[in-house]
Structures are given as structure tokens and as C-alpha cells.
Amino acid sequence: MSAISATAHAHTAHAAHHEVGFVRTYIFSTDHKMIARQFLFLGLFMMIIGGLLALMVRWELAWPETPVPGLGSILTETGGILEPSQYNMAFTMHATLMIFFVIMPILAGAFGNFCIPLMIGARDMAFPFLNMLSFWVAALSGVLMLSGFFVPGGHAAAGWTSYAPLSAVPEYTGTNWGQNLWCISLFVLGVSSMMGAINYITTIINMRAPGMKLFRMPLVVWSLFITAILLLLALPVLTSGVAMLLFDRTLGTNWFKPSGGGEPLLWQHLFWYFGHPEVYILILPAMGIASEILPVFARKPIFGYHAMAFSMIAIAFLSWVVYGHHMFVSGMNPALGMSFMVTTMIIAVPSAIKTFNWLGTLWGGRIQLKVPMLNALAFVWMFVIGGLSGIFMASTPVDIYIQDTYFIVAHIHYVVFGGSIFGAFAAIYYWFPKMFGRLTNTALGHLHFWPTFVFFNLTFFPMHIIGVGGQMRRIYNPLQYEFLQHQQHWNVFITYSALLLGLSQIPFVINFFWSLFAGQKAPLNPWNSNTLEWTAPSPPPHLNWGPTVPTVYRGPYEYTSPESREDFLPQSQPPLVRAGAARH
């Protein structure tokens, strides 16, 4: 009954495909696993640049207008001191790079490409060529974005939100081509994301292995499916917005310039109509990754599989009707503000369902605190803190006081760093053996996780305090404000923690490259996991499996099942006693 390939006369998986040259294997590859690795390297490379920009911002806030170590040779005119315009550029590009070129490529690009075909039992994506194109268009977009640093006038400096008219008139920020390149790069990235999203959705709907019903799919595939739908529908709105912004800046149209009949608030609406689904694009794959890793290392089925899938659908749906909470102080009608407040608070319900289901999964489990599990647990804890501070901001009376302060900065870093980046680290440690065929070093993994976890909290938790104390976002020199001077010691403390947080990533880099070349060879299924990717060789060859794709008999989280002598029961393992056979 299982689907046997009509062309099932392959000898081994390795002889299964054309031998292709170096370029087709490593550069212009159409293989979903190679494209996943390319996205991963793109994201990790950009993370270094984005992280260094963040440290520059932190240095400026702790010791304003002093030379930044190491920048003396680049900023020769000032001897390494960041000018206000360069400071604006640094925080703008930190956010832009981290959101669009680190988290999206790693979570949606790398793990979307890697997990979807392997976990649903497909040999590749539905459109392998489109997949390759999607990566190379994203890479082009990254090159365009980085080239902005080298044009006269510097890079975009209007914040990652690029509010008009600040961003619409070149004279206001003094950057001309930087902001133009920012627009062009995001336009190109929108095209890339659309190609990727269409590919993911088509693959998940049409390419599942026999027996892989929708509700037998691993939750990470569910999360990537929903993310792809959000990407598909949200990014075009940003694409239309940046196109209008670019026309305003270059062709002289007047979409966002009031002088010619335009409407600056229109940009905020377009941006946040995209921007709020975007934050769920960043967090949903991490939620899926946590839902995947917690059951494996608790040796228990996930608590409430259907509730997990439906709560992700609910979050995705609600993400379209809450965007106004980013604009409470833009002069919107209070009645409208009230309705956005209510819809925002409703999002807490599906998020809480997910959180309690993760706790329910851990409850009574035989928890193995391995490195992927630690990162997944950190995701759950940090997401709870970030989620709770989100409820504070959703409330309009509170938001009037804390809007545009470091409280907001603390919130976004708890959900995006504490949530998405810990999710990404968990995924890297968990799938590294399958992705590269080698195990990572456990000691270095612990040496990476614990300092990262500690210094993450020491960096971002005090931001809540200085935020409530009144420190605004995006200020160049906090000492210019008398009411902020008494809490400057917090800024110094945060910067020390941030520098140590940066240093804590060194074990990760060493671990990644050492394991890549010299790590212990990975067995087929190092974590005793149930899902389909662990039935393929490590690393999986072209077309993933030998002559037949696996057949699926059950859901993905049958750990410690009475049906099996071991504490796991792979999805592809046929039942020992057939219900029908026993009767006859």
C-alpha cells in the first residue's frame, strides 16, 4: 500500500542522481538542503554585522561622544567618535539587518527550506529552480543593502520604520542614496520572499508523503506553513509602500509629502499593516521549533497538538487586525485606539494556550537538558517575559507614557532576541547533525548557552527600568537630559553586559566551524526523534531518500508510547500488529 516509486531500481542513494559540477552543487544549487545552508550562512554573516552595529550604539549610550574602540581607523575625521548622523545610521541598520537579513533568512529561509521537504517526506520543493532564484534574489538584496554603507551621505538613518516625511525628503536625514538603496533592497527582498512563500505553501499542500495528513505534520511545518501565508500576504503591502517612498524620493511624486497633497500618516498605516504580521513571521517559526524540540527532550507527546496548530492559525489571523497598536499616539480616534487595544489583548489568549501547552509538555516528562533543549527552554521563558510586557503596551493609557522609550526596546528584544534568536540557536543545535552530518561539541554548546542567557537578561532587563524612568529610544546622548542623568549607571551596566553578550557568541562560532569540519560523524537519529528527517542519511543526499519515500503511519510526537518497546515511535515505522490482521 505504501507508495513505491515506479522507477525504484536505484542501487544506492548516492548513485541516485547526476553528478553535477562544483558550481551546481555549492553555488547555483537547486537542492533544498544546499539552499537552506546558503540561507543559514547569509543570516549568520549578517548577524555579525548587525551585532557589531548594536555594540556601537551601546558604546555611544554608555560613554557618549567618546571614541569607539576599533572605529578610529574607519572614522578618521572624528577619531572614532560616532557623529549623530552615524549613530542614526547604526541603529537604523542594526534593526534592518537583524529583522530582514538575520531572522528571516535563518528561520524562514534556512529552516523553512531544510525542514519542510524532509519533514513531510518530499524529495525536494515543488519548484527547485524558483527556490534557487529566491536565495539569489535575497543575496542580491543583501548586497544592495550592504552597499548603502559605502555611498556618499551614508546609509539610511530614518529608523528601521523609516517614517515619512523624515524618510521621504533626502534633506531631512542628509542621506540620499542610502535611503534609496534601503527601499530598493527591501523591494527586491519582497520579491524573494514571495517566491519562497509560494514554494513553501505549494510544497506543503501538494507534496506530502503517503499517510502524512495535515494533522500528522510536525508543528514546525505547521508554523512555517502559516508563516509562509503571512509572508505572502504581508510583504506585498510593504513592497507597495517602499515603491511609493522610492518614487517620492527619486521621481518627485507626493505620496507621503504634505506639500504636494500627500499624507505622511499613510506610510505608518502601510508600514504597520505589514509590520505587525511581520513580527509573527519572526516569532511563529521559533514557536514551531520549540514545539518540536520540547517533546523530543521531555520524551513526552506534545500537550494539545491540535490546540497548538489552531492557536498558531488564530495568532496569524489576529495579526492582521492589531496593527494600530503601533500608532496609538499618531492622533488616531480614541474609539479606534480602544478597538485596537482589545484585539491586541485577545492575541494573549492563543499565545497563552501555546505557553501552557509547552509547560504541559514538560510536566512529568523525563527532561534531558541537552543544548538544543536549553535554548528551547530559554525561548519559552523569554517569550513569556516579552509577551507580558507586550500586554502593558497594548493598554492605551499605559502606552501613552511608555511609547518611544527603552521599555519598547526591552520588549522587542525579549521577543525577537529572547524568542526568535534563541529559537534559531535551538534549531541550529538540533538540526546541525542532519544538516551537516556531524555532531556539535556539547561543552562548547553549554559555554555558549549559559553566558548568552545570563548576559541577554542583564542587557535587556534593565532597559525596562530605564524605559519607565523615561529614557527615549534613538537618542544620541542621554547625558543631554537632566532627568536621565541619575540612571546613566544603568546605561553603563547595560553596555558592559552587551559587550559580554557579544563575546559569548565566540564559543558558538568556534563550535559551528569546528563541528563543520572536525565534529564527530552524526548517526542517523542522534536525538531518538520520531519525525521523517531522521530516517534520511546524515546529511541527506540529493532527493533525500533512497528508492522510496517514507510512509507515515502516525503523528509526530509518539514518545514513551505503549506501542513501542523504546521510548520513541518513528512516524514511518509500520504498526507491529495490524488491527485488520489480528482479527483474521
Add this chain to the structure above:
Amino acid sequence: MTRVLEAPPRHRPRPSRTTGQVPPPPPPPGGDDGPDGDPAPQWAVLDNVVLATIFFIGAEVMFFTGLIFSFWILRLAAPVWPPPLQPRLPLGVTGVNTLVLLASSVVMVAAGRALNAGDRGLAVRRLATAAGLGGLFLLVQGYEWVRLIRFGLTVSSGAYGATFYTLIGTHAVHVFGALVWLAVTLLLAARGRFADGGTAPFRACALFWHFVVALWPILYLSVYLL
């Protein structure tokens, strides 16, 4: 080396037109449990390329929604629309042009019928007619743009000019893209690519063409008529 292992074919078996026999079924995509509870193959309801085109159109709808809503926000905020001392848009010519574009969609449906009936020559002629009507639409639009620019309506002359050229220009770029896609499909049809009944690439192209055509009356209504 020869290719000894292939990804499963994506189409369900089709009767051969010459012999009427059904080839042995290839391994299908997708999956579910069969009637006996065993994991069983399941045929995809829509071909990959048609499904992908539907989602692509979904993304395009969001893109144009962004543009059209922005147009309406600027327009409703303006005290007088169209602003005084600005040229008026050519209603009549564009109205006729709308009918030309709508006609191309009808011809496209007819081309699909001819293809399904196995009449390759007729299908190719009808596809060429649809492409010709689309090309005519673009030419008339271009001519009108040249006249409007001569009358002094440029992209930088206030919200009126900016919205007009952005919206109509974006649609024109889409018609051009759809024409290129249509030309490729026409070549494939002429070479007999769809002769075995595997018309999914044609249906995808036709879907996108219908989308581009259906978009136009909305723009005509918003930008020209109201």
C-alpha cells in the same frame, strides 16, 4: 551517469489520445489514509503550478490593495478632485480600451476550450489574438500617456499626477509581464507541449491573465470614472 531515480511525476495518468489506453499509475504526491486505514497515496487536487499561481495572485491582490487604498486616502483628503488647472483623463478612449482588454479575456477562455478539444492550430490562433488585444491595450495606454504628458500632467504634479502614473503604470507593467508569460505559453502550445492533456502551465497563465484583466475595471472605476 544516467538518471536512475526521479522525483515522482506530478500528473495523474491521462488516456493517450492515439490508443485510448491508460498508462500505469506513477507514484502520486500528497497523502492520506485509505479506506482500510492504511496510508494511501492521494492525488493533488490542483497541479503545483496552478496552485502556485493562485497564491501568487493572492500576493498581487495585497500589493494592489496597498496602492488602491493609498490612492483613495489621498483622494478623499483632497478638497477638490481632480484638482483645478490639471488636464482631465481621457474617459472615452480608455473606456473603449477597457472593452479591448475584457475581450482578450474572453478570447483566452476560447483558447482554453480549443486546447481541451485538441485543436492546436485554433488554440494558437486564439492565444495570438488575446496577446494582440493585450498589446493593443498597452499601445493605446502609451499613446494616452504621451498626450497627457504633453498637456502637462507629470508624475511630480501633485497627488493627482503621482497617483495616476503610479497606479496605471504598475498595472501596465503587470500587463507587459503577463504578455511575456502569454508569449511563452503560446510558443509552448505551438510546439505541442499541451497535446497530452497536461494543460496546467496554460491554465496558470490564463489565470494570471484573467487577474490582470479583472484588475483593470477596478482601476478604471477608481482613477478615471469616479
